[in-house]
Amino acid sequence: MIKKLSLILVSLFLFACSEQVKVTTGGINQMRSDIQYLASDELEGRDTGTEGEAKAAAYIAMRFADLGLKGGANDGSFYQVFEFTGSPILNTENTLMLNYEAIADSLFYPLNFSGSNSMKGKAVNVGFGILAPDLGYDDYKDLEVKGNPVIIDVSSPDGIHPHSEYLAFHDLRDRAEKAQELGATAVIFYTQDKTAQAPSKTLTENVIPLTIPVVYASLFVSDHTEVTLNMVIDRPKLQGKNVLAFLDKGKERNIVIGAHYDHLGFGGSGSLHRGEKAIHNGADDNASGVAAMLQLALDLQEMPLEHNVLFIGFSGEERGLLGSNHWVKNPTMALDKIEYMMNMDMVGRLDTSKHKLSVNGVGTSPSWSFIDKLDVGGLSAVTTEAGTGPSDHMSFYLSDLPVLHFFSGSHEDYHKPSDDEGLINYEGIVSIVNYMEAIVKEVDDDGVFTFTKTKEEKKEAANFKVTLGIIPDYLFEEKGMRVDGVTEGRPGDKAGMLKGDIIIGMGERSVNDIYAYMEALGSHNTGDQTDVKVLRDAKEVILKVTFD
Numbered sequence: 193m194i195k196k197l198s199l200i201l202v203s204l205f206l207f208a209c210s211e212q213v214k215v216t217t218g219g220i221n222q223m224r225s226d227i228q229y230l231a232s233d234e235l236e237g238r239d240t241g242t243e244g245e246a247k248a249a250a251y252i253a254m255r256f257a258d259l260g261l262k263g264g265a266n267d268g269s270f271y272q273v274f275e276f277t278g279s280p281i282l283n284t285e286n287t288l289m290l291n292y293e294a295i296a297d298s299l300f301y302p303l304n305f306s307g308s309n310s311m312k313g314k315a316v317n318v319g320f321g322i323l324a325p326d327l328g329y330d331d332y333k334d335l336e337v338k339g340n341p342v343i344i345d346v347s348s349p350d351g352i353h354p355h356s357e358y359l360a361f362h363d364l365r366d367r368a369e370k371a372q373e374l375g376a377t378a379v380i381f382y383t384q385d386k387t388a389q390a391p392s393k394t395l396t397e398n399v400i401p402l403t404i405p406v407v408y409a410s411l412f413v414s415d416h417t418e419v420t421l422n423m424v425i426d427r428p429k430l431q432g433k434n435v436l437a438f439l440d441k442g443k444e445r446n447i448v449i450g451a452h453y454d455h456l457g458f459g460g461s462g463s464l465h466r467g468e469k470a471i472h473n474g475a476d477d478n479a480s481g482v483a484a485m486l487q488l489a490l491d492l493q494e495m496p497l498e499h500n501v502l503f504i505g506f507s508g509e510e511r512g513l514l515g516s517n518h519w520v521k522n523p524t525m526a527l528d529k530i531e532y533m534m535n536m537d538m539v540g541r542l543d544t545s546k547h548k549l550s551v552n553g554v555g556t557s558p559s560w561s562f563i564d565k566l567d568v569g570g571l572s573a574v575t576t577e578a579g580t581g582p583s584d585h586m587s588f589y590l591s592d593l594p595v596l597h598f599f600s601g602s603h604e605d606y607h608k609p610s611d612d613e614g615l616i617n618y619e620g621i622v623s624i625v626n627y628m629e630a631i632v633k634e635v636d637d638d639g640v641f642t643f644t645k646t647k648e649e650k651k652e653a654a655n656f657k658v659t660l661g662i663i664p665d666y667l668f669e670e671k672g673m674r675v676d677g678v679t680e681g682r683p684g685d686k687a688g689m690l691k692g693d694i695i696i697g698m699g700e701r702s703v704n705d706i707y708a709y710m711e712a713l714g715s716h717n718t719g720d721q722t723d724v725k726v727l728r729d730a731k732e733v734i735l736k737v738t739f740d
């Protein structure tokens with residue numbers, strides 16, 4: 193499949209000389225109006241699940257239809273809907289009353305996994321809330337908690353430290369679940385141990401809450417206190433949608449060209465903006481990629497091709513690749529009929545003086561080997577091998593498909609309200625579109641692509657001393673942390689971890705979600721050996737991991 197060097201040189205020569213900049217002034221004007229609309233204040237930053245996102249989706253669908261493309265979803269429409277849980281919202285009316293006296297809001301807060309419920313009852317102090325028969329320890333001995341709230345100290349009988357005999361029982365969710373199982377109607381955590389830390393206040397998505405309310409109170413609650421607790425955390429079920437269009441060339445095999453159209457709305461956790469809430473217009477990120485995709489949709493119709501093309505405008509990218517993750521798990525065409533996927537994320541800020549474009553993922557197939565030397569109209573690429581990376585191509589790479597990610601480079605307006613249309617380099621987008629078309633043409637007669645796994649280029653998380661070398665599934669909403677990819681040669685792989693495994697424990701700690709996973713990881717050092725407990729086909733498997 194890898195072409196001989198001489199052939200590559202000939203074809204490169206052809207690209208360099210005969211490829212004209214095909215996109216006309218009309219094309220540039222069209223891209224400008226696409227980006228002007230998508231990045232306008234009217235769309236309020238196109239946050240997934242909002243009206244602005246829906247307007248953007250309708251616009252892209254209309255553009256696809258105007259180009260004469262068919263809807264690419266299974267029902268023939270342009271839309272593929274996916275569900276996700278939006279950011280949790282704490283009700284402002286939440287109250288905690290002790291002996292009929294309201295406690296100031298600043299003195300209590302719900303834990304991330306708290307249920308939403310109202311209850312009344314007499315508090316039962318159950319010490320540390322630990323039931324450890326193997327250690328001959330039972331905080332619930334001779335206590336009746338059914339129908340009543342329990343008070344639990346977040347510490348343990350021998351404190352909170354890595355060598356505690358009760359390490360396996362430190363997890364607060366496990367302790368709250370135990371209380372719920374025994375019939376308690378609420379859990380109030382507190383502590384008398386100054387060395388024990390208060391639990392995190394942060395409420396996150398992708399959590400399965402308990403049914404009973406669970407709060408932390410920074411005051412002492414004595415036994416038999418009359419407790420009244422109203423706790424409502426709204427975890428909105430929202431919908432996002434991918435926009436799909438199919439260019440039917442009547443061929444057997446397909447290529448996928450995608451760009452996410454969602455952005456950060458008014459900011460949120462992905463924003464780098466500090467200050468007043470403001471619309472994040474996301475002109476470069478990623479209205480630019482959408483405009484480029486629509487230009488490709490026009491150009492590839494004219495081009496004779498041995499492949500059909502599926503165009504996908506992804507949503508939910510900024511929330512963790514939700515749309516592309518959903519698509520690869522619910523594909524609208526057989527994955528084994530797809531040759532490769534090309535992703536454009538931020539292609540609007542090409543530095544024309546340098547004539548350099550970032551192309552990531554060239555290690556995902558030997559067919560990409562010519563790209564390092566490819567020059568199209570004076571534009572060449574700085575390449576990286578890895579198929580992983582912070583955008584939608586990663587979802588396809590994790591489904592064993594060759595990918596490429598096109599990127600014109602980062603800038604100081606990245607994830608800020610100042611990422612505006614006026615700063616877009618349209619000539620730059622034109623040259624990137626031409627570059628991509630040259631690649632599509634070059635590999636069109638390569639036959640079936642070979643997929644190759646790539647090495648990770650960066651550490652998955654810089655602030656950990658150790659990593660497993662795995663990619664977490666951010667869409668997973670059940671207990672544990674699902675592995676969406678395993679990097680070859682890294683500790684997880686060496687221990688036999690597989691894609692699809694659900695990590696439920698590490699060492700003595702239970703792993704209920706991705707946050708508990710990160711916490712468990714943070715407690716390990718290079719050279720440590722530990723048991724990682726995973727669920728594989730609903731069976732528990734212990735993997736012996738050595739961190740390097």
Ligand SMILES: [Zn+2]
Pocket residue numbers: 477510607
């Ligand atoms: Zn972004």
